[in-house]
Amino acid sequence: MKSFNSVFGLFFLLSGALDGAEVVDYVDKILPIMKDHCWDCHSKETEVKGNLSLDPETLFDQIGTYNIIRPGNPGESGFVERMKLDESHADFMPRKGSSLPKREIEAIEEWIRAGAIVDGKKLTDDEKKRLAEMGGASPGSDDKQADQFLSWKNREGKVIEARMTGMEGEAVNLVMKNGKSYLVPLNSLSSESVEQAKRLSGK
Ligand code: HEC
CATH class of the missing domain: 2.30.30.700 (SLA1 homology domain 1)
Structure with missing residues (x-):
């Protein structure tokens, strides 16, 4: 043993x-979901409410041990928490919208669990280190x-x-x-x- x-x-x-391994990344798997449900209020292309821009190049600011997206830990990520609230809850996201389909929330959870990588083809040094540790x-x-x-x-x-x-x-x-x-x-x-x-x- x-x-x-x-x-x-x-x-x-x-x-x-x-190196070269497949990773579940934001640009491929999650961005399309965000564009469907969150873009009106959280993109530099439109409006940035709550100081949250979900554009890939600014997303890094939201990812970290004490941020709303906690790599490896979807259960403690405020980002996911808000999407799983009751639609009538004041913090529910998407605001004024309806709950994301379960499989989309699961995809987001899986992305976070796998390290919350932004772009698998352009890993940053931080991301490489994180993946190695995970x-x-x-x-x-x-x-x-x-x-x-x-x-x-x-x-x-x-x-x-x-x-x-x-x-x-x-x-x-x-x-x-x-x-x-x-x-x-x-x-x-x-x-x-x-x-x-x-x-x-x-x-
Ligand atoms: C109709 C506008 C609107 C839509 C659509 C929307 N949001 Fe928001 N969001 C807001 C506003 C306004 C705030 C700031 C107030 C607050 O924190 O509740 C906010 C804040 C947030 C925060 C908190 C940011 C922080 O730093 O604490 C998160 C996380 C969030 N939104 C996620 C999402 C996600 C994910 C989606 C899509 C599933 C989404 N939102 C869709 C309006 C929106």
């Missing part, structure tokens, strides 16, 4: 393999089982993609896309990953 830290260490080493696995690319692979974060903040197959005592069994499995002690995981393990195991 390998320790959790060595799993993350391995991912870090593998990051060189990322292990570069972009869920859902061409993997049929992708929806079962979730992000797992350790206490140092490193993230891997893995499928949980069960719990053994105070440890969780994770299988990575290469088929390797690891028994990971809960106390080495971030609190959100511990919650995720408990939720999945129904505890």
Whole structure:
């Protein structure tokens, strides 16, 4: 059995393999959705309300650990939160519009989970570093089982993609896309990953 830290260490080493890998990016996958629902109020081409311009070249300002788009973490991204509110809520987006179709919201969540990359063909240094730290696995690319692979974060903040197959005592069994499995002690995981393990195991 390998320790959790060595799993993350391995991912870090593998990051060189990322160059040229397919990434889910904003310009291809998300921009068209934004143009459909948000453009009237959040683009330099029209109007920039709430100081939020969704044009790709200005989007970088919105992406970061403490910003409305938190790479790897759709659940804590205010950007997505607002779209999932009840339409009658004062903070709901698109304002005066109706909820985005579920699959569009899911696409946005997946984009954020995979690192919130703006343009996969023109990765910035920050984005390359981020992808390397995340292990570069972009869920859902061409993997049929992708929806079962979730992000797992350790206490140092490193993230891997893995499928949980069960719990053994105070440890969780994770299988990575290469088929390797690891028994990971809960106390080495971030609190959100511990919650995720408990939720999945129904505890
Ligand atoms: C009819 C105009 C309108 C549309 C369409 C619209 N918004 Fe907004 N949005 C606003 C206004 C006005 C604000 C500023 C007031 C506020 O924060 O509630 C705002 C603020 C925001 C903020 C907060 C920005 C911040 O820095 O806190 C987010 C996030 C946002 N909008 C996302 C969206 C998204 C995503 C869409 C499309 C799905 C969208 N909006 C569509 C008018 C709009």
